[in-house]
Amino acid sequence: MTWVVVDGRTLSYGDVVAVAHHGAQVALADGVLPHLVRERAVVDDVVDRQVPTYGLTTGLGARSSYALPRTELDAFSVRTVRGRANAVGDPLPAPVVRAALLARINGLAGGGSGVRPEIVRLLVDLLNARVHPVIPEVGSIGASDLCQMAHVGLVVIGEGGAEWAGEVLDGATALRRAGLASARLGPKDGHVLCSASPLAAGIGALALHEACALLALAQAVTALTYEGFRANTSPLDARVLALRPAPGQSRAASELLALLTGGELTDPHNARRVQDPVSLRCAAQVHGAGYAALEFADAALAPELNGCGDNPVVLTSAGDDPEVPGGAGDIVSSGNFHTPALALAFDTLALALTQTAAVSAERMRRLLDPAVSGLPANLSPYGPERSGFAPLVKTAQALVAEIRMLSAPVCVDPRQGADAVEDDSTNAALGARRLTTMLGRLRQLLAVEAVVAAQAVDLAAPAALGRGPEFLHRAIRKLVPTLNDDRPHGVDVETVSRDILGSDDVRSTLNALAGEAT
DSSP states (O other), rough: EEEEEEESOOOOOHHHHHHHHHOOOOEOOOOOOHHHHHHHHHHHHHHHHHHHOOOBBBSSGGGOOOOOOGGGGHHHHHHHHHHHHOEEEOOOOOHHHHHHHHHHHHHHTOOOOOOOOOHHHHHHHHTTTOOOEEEEEEEOOOSSHHHHHHHHHHHTTTTEEETTTEEEOOOOOHHHHHHOOOOOOOTTTTHHHHOOOHHHHHHHHHHHHHHHHHHHHHHHHHHHHHHHHHHHOOOHHHHHHHHOOOOOOOHHHHHHHHHTTTTTTSSSOOOOSSSOOOOHHHHHHHHEEEEEEEEHHHHHHHHHTSOOSSSSSSTTTTTOOSOOOOOEEEEEEEEEOOOHHHHHHHHHHHHHHHHHHHHHHHHHHHHHHHHHHHGGGGGGGGGGGGGTTTTHHHHHHHHHHHHHHTOOOOOOOOOOTTTTTTTOOHHHHHHHHHHHHHHHHHHHHHHHHHHHHHHHHHHHOOOOOOOHHHHHHHHHHHHHHOSSSOOOOHHHHHIIHHHTOOHHHHHHHHHHTTTTOO
């Protein structure tokens, strides 16, 4: 059994994937609970001294000036959860829920929330027992994922709904069947359960992990197209790229050359043309921009995944020094819940993926044009009397159209929350969620190009293929035969998308080949 140890500072995207998709178990690092106990003592001290503190001894949002009676604080926590569980739409898939839970647990483990330690332990137990709160897909505007994470809070108090063992149950029943008990919420706990942006962080971590894999696959598929087209690799020359070192392009170029090692194309003198179409000639620039967008997204997401997004935050005096009495510290207003950089990074990545999609579709079209590719029309060995791959162009264009539609920026939408208080938000969770759909469509589009490129390689019949294209071509031909007469291509595209481009083993092998120095 795989375990992911959570300390609030070192959670990786691979850890999120392991918990979300592969069922890894979660454990809290040794120092987490003692630190949470010290933070909770600060909360209790503020409550006892009746210090006006947002969301703890006062109301929330536009009601922040309203002082709450001491006897109402526990009930206010419960009402906070119930009153914000307002998300709608289809339930989020279990892997997304698991990613969000893990992100929230990690954020709490790092400190700053002041939550009761029992709440964190229960969230860990939910993950490990595979009790997945039902979270509708629409409800966050990026000012924390309040209206969606409140549905997690409902299950914590034995309400709402949860999926367990393949069955959707009411929260209390799901907890009971899993051998768990609901929690009692104290002051601030309800607000903590709804706060921060764990959906944006969790979905974002899954999306960045997949986007990194798909950019590597785009490189491999491009290399296969190079072989079928007999492309000119002089634009990949490091000396050329050094004259204008655009972000990411040198990395992309070196990977393409590494994939092509072992074939004839690493020597530009073996190219068929002096200058190729932009979709081939400038693949390194486009994919390099994708790598740059990924780096930006990583810089924005890493602190969200491994930081405290609460407001207010709890600060303990002298950290965890045992000489400092419990309860010593402050509760301070915070803007850490706001995620403009994260939302902007998701928008930027969406645009970069759209660029990658656009050139993939164009490379595929160039292979079908005999005037440009030097191959039979539509890659049919029978010539114009057969359709060949021509109708597949429409599928590629439809995929690009959908990807382009989803790339519309969401971080600049006009929005407002509580009157005169919450007057800006980011749509970060929406920005992350649409990436999931975009990535699925991009993988299908790359499968289209791969199927067509494999046919081009068959017809071009080069004496030797580069190691990357040779591996990918062999993998495709094990599942998809060469096209002779016309046949449906959709099933071939789906097979390549699912069983080859979606294969961890294929991805690992291609990554290794791309990483080999030329």
